[in-house]
Amino acid sequence: MTADISSLTLEQKASLLSGKDFWTTKSIDDAGIPSIVLTDGPHGIRRQDAESDNLGINDSLPSTCFPPAVAVGSSWDSDVAAKVGAAVGREALAFGVSVVLGPGVNIKRSPLCGRNFEYYSEDPLLSGVLGSAHVTALQETGPGASLKHFAANNQETERMRISADVDERTLREIYFPAFERIVTEAQPATVMCSYNKVNGVYASHNKWLLTDVLRSDWGFDGPVVSDWGAVSDRVAGVAAGMDLEMPGSGGGTDQQIVDAVRDGRLTEDQVDDAVRRVLALTALHREATDDLPVDQHHTLAREVAAESIVLLKNQAVLPLRGGQRIAIIGPFAVSPRFQGGGSSHINATRTDSALGELAALAKDRNGTIDYAPGFSLEEPDAALLKDEAVNLARTADTAVIFAGLSEREESEGFDRTGLELPANQVELIRAVAAAAPKTVVVLSNGGVVSLEGWHDDVDAILEGWLLGQAGGGALADVLFGIVNPSGRLAETIPLRLEDNPSWLNFPGEQGHVRYSEGVFVGYRYYTTAGVKVRYPFGHGLSYTTFDTSNVEVDTLSDDSVTVHATVTNTGDRPGKHVVQVYVATTAGPVRRPLRELRAFTKISLAPGESKQVALTLGRRAFAYWDIELGRWVVPAGTYAVQLCSDASTVLAEQDITLAGDSIIRELTLDSTVGDWFAHPTVGPALMAGLSASMSEEQAQQAQENPDQLKMVESMPMQQFLAFTNGAFPPEALQSLMELSRKEPAA
Numbered sequence: 001m002t003a004d005i006s007s008l009t010l011e012q013k014a015s016l017l018s019g020k021d022f023w024t025t026k027s028i029d030d031a032g033i034p035s036i037v038l039t040d041g042p043h044g045i046r047r048q049d050a051e052s053d054n055l056g057i058n059d060s061l062p063s064t065c066f067p068p069a070v071a072v073g074s075s076w077d078s079d080v081a082a083k084v085g086a087a088v089g090r091e092a093l094a095f096g097v098s099v100v101l102g103p104g105v106n107i108k109r110s111p112l113c114g115r116n117f118e119y120y121s122e123d124p125l126l127s128g129v130l131g132s133a134h135v136t137a138l139q140e141t142g143p144g145a146s147l148k149h150f151a152a153n154n155q156e157t158e159r160m161r162i163s164a165d166v167d168e169r170t171l172r173e174i175y176f177p178a179f180e181r182i183v184t185e186a187q188p189a190t191v192m193c194s195y196n197k198v199n200g201v202y203a204s205h206n207k208w209l210l211t212d213v214l215r216s217d218w219g220f221d222g223p224v225v226s227d228w229g230a231v232s233d234r235v236a237g238v239a240a241g242m243d244l245e246m247p248g249s250g251g252g253t254d255q256q257i258v259d260a261v262r263d264g265r266l267t268e269d270q271v272d273d274a275v276r277r278v279l280a281l282t283a284l285h286r287e288a289t290d291d292l293p294v295d296q297h298h299t300l301a302r303e304v305a306a307e308s309i310v311l312l313k314n315q316a317v318l319p320l321r322g323g324q325r326i327a328i329i330g331p332f333a334v335s336p337r338f339q340g341g342g343s344s345h346i347n348a349t350r351t352d353s354a355l356g357e358l359a360a361l362a363k364d365r366n367g368t369i370d371y372a373p374g375f376s377l378e379e380p381d382a383a384l385l386k387d388e389a390v391n392l393a394r395t396a397d398t399a400v401i402f403a404g405l406s407e408r409e410e411s412e413g414f415d416r417t418g419l420e421l422p423a424n425q426v427e428l429i430r431a432v433a434a435a436a437p438k439t440v441v442v443l444s445n446g447g448v449v450s451l452e453g454w455h456d457d458v459d460a461i462l463e464g465w466l467l468g469q470a471g472g473g474a475l476a477d478v479l480f481g482i483v484n485p486s487g488r489l490a491e492t493i494p495l496r497l498e499d500n501p502s503w504l505n506f507p508g509e510q511g512h513v514r515y516s517e518g519v520f521v522g523y524r525y526y527t528t529a530g531v532k533v534r535y536p537f538g539h540g541l542s543y544t545t546f547d548t549s550n551v552e553v554d555t556l557s558d559d560s561v562t563v564h565a566t567v568t569n570t571g572d573r574p575g576k577h578v579v580q581v582y583v584a585t586t587a588g589p590v591r592r593p594l595r596e597l598r599a600f601t602k603i604s605l606a607p608g609e610s611k612q613v614a615l616t617l618g619r620r621a622f623a624y625w626d627i628e629l630g631r632w633v634v635p636a637g638t639y640a641v642q643l644c645s646d647a648s649t650v651l652a653e654q655d656i657t658l659a660g661d662s663i664i665r666e667l668t669l670d671s672t673v674g675d676w677f678a679h680p681t682v683g684p685a686l687m688a689g690l691s692a693s694m695s696e697e698q699a700q701q702a703q704e705n706p707d708q709l710k711m712v713e714s715m716p717m718q719q720f721l722a723f724t725n726g727a728f729p730p731e732a733l734q735s736l737m738e739l740s741r742k743e744p745a746a
């Protein structure tokens, strides 16, 4: 039931536009308006019942910590995202939570962003598909989701005041599409605006962002919620479409809204619109069910974590065989790092240690496990630990080192300054690899770490990211081959930090961060510029092998295509394969990345089994955002549709030709001479007029020196006229400009 707002006073209405406290909205009992609970998210429920904070400082009630987005992103599997979303939704019901804050779908612009563990990918399609599956599944259980942080919140440094200076094409093609897809496909209950400014205007009062793009272009009809404490100018915020301020402001900003209506800076209609949207949320009000399926969700957390692990390198060492002596090294094997710091921090119901899980599996397989810490996170100079681990490794068949970053090194609130693992860990890895017959490194990290300096010394590397509370069990399952790894990198692992396209402009200076790399984010840059990387976006190995054949692309009339292929499991184990479809083109007037991910799917195959896949690419897969026309344009031209094993490796491709949009741009005196001559109707008319006004000698000269036109092609018509001795009378040009306007833009 939604309350009738005509019975509310202006003061009551304004009061509904900010929270009561940290996690709840205000109720008005007489009007039948209940309070609702909003809380973090995204990979578990952080329900606090005592001291409240949004930095994860104070504990919350125990709930299941599922794998954070960095892991889910690497699953490349919308079923995994949906399973996590549904389980988080169910736990929200247990705690009486109406809105779960998340998922975060900001793009990993730099590997240094302290919050990359909470984001899916450097690619907008992957982020959008996974986020959409999460939101849909979560909302099907009852509660709402709050899609965050809108927009261009790609770093933690100065996150509350930095201006992300980003051109519109880049916003539309890279930083917006995940939000756009989720808004249009999954209708999240709310969208959370970010702390930062976008092109100089705080997101929390940015009308272009919150009304023109989010509501008018994408049709979002729910309320926008502020990130916690993001309100910059409350009155401007209401006018811009920022409806609910969280947490509560103690009533101060409510009064500002009332005053603004009284003195005419806001209309009451604007307030009513915001109130209506906030009230629609109260339909999500629920009492806690207290029904937390602890065991079932722990099992699910293990299953989805295993789907997210990426096998980066494997030289005939994994899966571990039975009957072996295995040396387990590194404190992360005992006290796993499985989630990030800050507002998403979950008080997990339990945690699996990899050591415990591996010991159980090894025992069943007549093997033995010994453990040595090898390094200390607290005392980097503990050399004795290293010697002990090396001695253990020497007597083992295989050494498995659990290395990674501690929470001190990456968290919400600050960015990293480098990609390296701590020096004592690198030293240990090298020393163990020199002593052990075989060495495997298992990584735990929220953002990409450098593999340089030790990659070639070891036999296998398993990228475990942050895997949630059951990550230890999931790693054991993959190490022993109970689960065949099927994760793929959602983010490139570069050779050097300096190779990253944002490097020169991250994290910005003097209040501004310029996204000068434009659309060339992550693999879009590395592949286009031919910069070598350690492992490309999309990379990931399996214990089996796959073959892709019979690739065929059908072009449909509306500039969309269907890609068909046959995938066969050519090995002797069941496994999952990610089919990745990219589009490569140089069509159109703007610089395009070498290739862009446009469709993907994950399929499961028994040994020897073949499956047909068919993936449809809509016209957007071929479009760029045209800043002059303010819309998506598919340029006529040739497009290569490529099936790839990762962003750098094409398995098969087919060229297609698209008719594209017929774009006829209006001519002005600022249009170039080239534009005038290239115009389909004006060009020939102009040429005819020009030829008629030329002497025979001039005409012959023009024919003999075609380069003369090239020299003036880029001159605006206005400037060109000065050189033409009145050959183009103003009235003639005027009528040609009118002619150009008449042309219908298809």
Ligand code: BGC
Binding pocket: 040, 053, 054, 055, 101, 148, 227, 228, 343
């Ligand atoms: C974070 C949000 C979070 C909110 C509430 C903010 O600091 O940026 O992601 O949802 O706090 O905890």
